[in-house]
Amino acid sequence: MTVTVRFAQSADKQQFLDRWELYNQFYKRTVPADVTEEQWRRFLDPSSPVYCAVAVDSDKEDGANVIGFVTWLPHIYTGSIEDVVYLHDLWSDEAQRNVGTGRKLMEFVYADSKAKGIKRVYWHTQHFNHRAQLLYTKVGTKTDFVQYSHDV
Numbered sequence: 062m063t064v065t066v067r068f069a070q071s072a073d074k075q076q077f078l079d080r081w082e083l084y085n086q087f088y089k090r091t092v093p094a095d096v097t098e099e100q101w102r103r104f105l106d107p108s109s110p111v112y113c114a115v116a117v118d119s120d121k122e123d124g125a126n127v128i129g130f131v132t133w134l135p136h137i138y139t140g141s142i143e144d145v146v147y148l149h150d151l152w153s154d155e156a157q158r159n160v161g162t163g164r165k166l167m168e169f170v171y172a173d174s175k176a177k178g179i180k181r182v183y184w185h186t187q188h189f190n191h192r193a194q195l196l197y198t199k200v201g202t203k204t205d206f207v208q209y210s211h212d213v
């Protein structure tokens with residue numbers, strides 16, 4: 062298995078959508094089709110500051126080779142001139158976990174952020190997502206912050 066990570070392309074749409082659906086099931090959430098469609102449009106729109114990369118297993122045939130994805134977005138941060146990056150979504154196919162795909166996806170975001178002059182990438186996870194944290198403790202530093210939200 063040879064895994065590389067690259068920016069998502071329009072031809073990846075169906076493979077992305079299949080994984081997006083699994084990711085939504087993992088989070089026990091329903092994302093309406095029009096919302097998904099709009100996210101995908103934004104990922105491919107260079108003027109939209111949200112990005113998507115896919116992990117590709119080049120030992121598989123084109124059209125059946127996407128095995129994971131990551132999305133991220135730079136935003137203004139009041140503590141620095143430079144933006145920071147929020148790493149939003151991360152998925153690696155269940156059958157192929159623990160072989161480095163998740164790490165490669167995160168490292169792609171780090172490299173892209175660095176190329177954009179950004180110095181920090183941050184993300185959240187659920188406190189009980191121990192599987193993800195096995196990776197995160199190796200590629201990041203746990204902070205003291207907890208998250209609150211309020212629907213308006």
Ligand SMILES: CC(C)(COP(=O)(O)OP(=O)(O)OC[C@H]1O[C@@H](n2cnc3c(N)ncnc32)[C@H](O)[C@@H]1OP(=O)(O)O)[C@@H](O)C(=O)NCCC(=O)NCCS
Binds near residue numbers: 087157161163185
């Ligand atoms: C979280 C997720 C993306 C990780 O993907 P992955 O492809 O398995 O990740 P990797 O193989 O790159 O990394 C796994 C790391 O965990 C470590 N790990 C796995 N099991 C471990 C264990 N039992 N003990 C110690 N470390 C362990 C591996 O050693 C590896 O670290 P390494 O790169 O230093 O070798 C994947 O599990 C996933 O998609 N989960 C469902 C969705 C999800 O939780 N997304 C994140 C939401 S915040």
